[in-house]
Amino acid sequence: KEAFAQGLTEPASLHPIIDPVRCLGSGSCIKACPEQALGMIKGKAVLINPTYCIGHGACAAACPQDAITLVFGTEKRGMDIPQVDPTFETNVKGLFIAGELGGMGLIRKSASQGAQAMDSIAKLKGSANDYDVVIVGAGPAGLGAALGAIQHKLRYLIVEQEVSLGGAIFQYPRNKVAMTAPVKLPVIGEMHFKEVSKERLLEFWLDIIEKTSIQINYNERMENVTPTDNGFIVKTSKGEYTTRSVLLAIGRRGTPRKLGVPGEELPKVVYRLIDPEQYRNMHVIVVGGGDSAVEAAMAVATEPGTTVSLCARGDEFGAAFGGAKPKNRDKLKAMI
Ligand SMILES: Cc1cc2nc3c(=O)[nH]c(=O)nc-3n(C[C@H](O)[C@H](O)[C@H](O)COP(=O)(O)OP(=O)(O)OC[C@H]3O[C@@H](n4cnc5c(N)ncnc54)[C@H](O)[C@@H]3O)c2cc1C
Ligand code: SF4
Known part of the structure; x- marks a missing residue:
């Protein structure tokens, strides 16, 4: 009732839909949810605090009845998921999508999708462009993709609009514990975490960047992608690049609207309150x-x-x- 009274009825991203017929009211999902997003109403689990839900799916994994499906859209706002084939290529040849933008809202899955997209891109024929692939976004999907690009010896470029890597993880509240599962990534082997703090996870990725010499162009926002005869021109806030393919790993959290005033580029100006x-x-x-x-x-x-x-x-x-x-x-x- 309180959530309704405050208008807090829409989950931000991936969230559970509970099938009331299958749900036997075991309460396993309620115990598994670290965000107190679920509760029991009349013997059935219900997403009682939709805005608390951050979509890591612990509830679905815990349900003994398989009564929970994780979805992005809601009845009210719907959700367009881009058309992507199993190789992560869109209906535009050479344009790939991985991670949350393509409908996968989890750290480990986003990272491995990024890497898998590079397996597909490596099979494309060569061209006289500046790069084999421009990766847009340095969240889990973009970072997984960078490792894949290194493994396949691709000429790659990563542009990231923020001042840091990590994507949504960089925006988590301080000391937030992320729940994930071990996943094998190219070059580095296993990312072994199950429960890990935001800070430790960012440290882990920064360490990889150092060891692998992955170059990330921070503070550079992709503004436009235009197809050409043999690839694309990617226009960013800092320049233009020609590339055989593009991987959009930009998540779903959007880009903050800027004021356009002098001094806005200073590090003390932020667009989200983290802590x-x-x-x-x-x-x-x-x-x-x-x-x-x-x-x-x-x-x-x-x-x-x-x-x-x-x-x-x-x-x-x-x-x-x-x-x-x-x-x-x-x-x-x-x-x-
Ligand atoms: C509060 C919170 C808690 C969460 N907890 C968990 C959890 O416990 N476990 C779990 O598995 N998942 C969790 N998630 C979900 C997980 O963080 C995301 O699914 C994952 O980060 C998606 O990765 P991504 O790389 O696809 O996108 P993102 O992480 O969103 O990264 C996209 C990147 O692209 C950049 N970008 C966007 N547009 C542009 C542009 N035009 N030019 C250049 N760069 C651009 C962004 O700045 C960003 O860095 C949580 C999410 C939130 C918000
Ligand atoms: S997806 Fe995560 S936050 Fe949302 S209800 Fe399930 S366990 Fe809780």
Whole structure:
């Protein structure tokens, strides 16, 4: 009821659908879910806190009745999954997709899909382009792909719009424990983790980058991919590259909308709140009038020694924060 009252009814990404006929109410999924996303209603498991769900699928694995299916779309918003064949090639020849964008929202699966896509790309005929493959995104899928590219001795380039590798993992809250399973990757062998902190996982990947000398072009955003007679031109925020093939490993979390103001490129400007604690004793400006901005501003403002200026368009409170939920607006009013 509380989740409904607050409008928190839509899971962000991959989430379970529970078949009420198969579900016998064993509660195994509820125990297995580390995010408290599931509960029991009238003897059946239900996704009671949809926005808590982060889609690692522990519930589906724990269900003795096979009553749980993991899906991306919801009735309300639907979900387009790109058309990808078993070699990860799309209906555009030479354009490949791996990881969460293609419908696979798990760390290990994304990484191995990236590597498998390189097995397919290695079979394509050579060309006179700058690269055999441009990999877009340095999350698990892009990193798995880079290892595959090394194994196949491909001429590759990775562009990543963020300042760090890791993709969604880089955005996890501090000390968040990710649940995964061992997976074999090219060049490095097994990624052996089952439960691992965000920090340890990022360290693991950084160590691989160092050992394998994988080059990642950070802070470089892919803007456009145009087919040519023998491949593609990939236009980025920093240049243009010709390539025989492209792997889109860009996940589903999108690209933040930028303000376009001087100084925006400085490392102290961020587009997601990962950990309010890191802003203790600082003055923080939050820009935006919707729920994300209001929630971020309130979370930072409750940290000791912090002051927050919240900037939103509109002459008065109602106009500036009309897009936020009533509950958030009330809380914000009380905090001003
Ligand atoms: C909070 C949270 C917790 C999770 N917990 C788990 C868990 O416990 N276990 C598990 O298995 N999975 C978990 N997941 C899911 C898992 O993190 C994702 O499925 C996985 O990261 C997908 O990998 P990916 O490489 O496909 O995409 P992403 O990790 O999203 O990486 C995509 C990368 O592409 C970059 N990019 C996007 N657009 C562009 C562009 N135009 N130009 C250049 N770069 C671009 C992005 O900056 C990003 O770095 C969790 C997800 C979240 C959000
Ligand atoms: S997918 Fe993960 S977070 Fe979502 S309900 Fe299942 S176990 Fe919980």
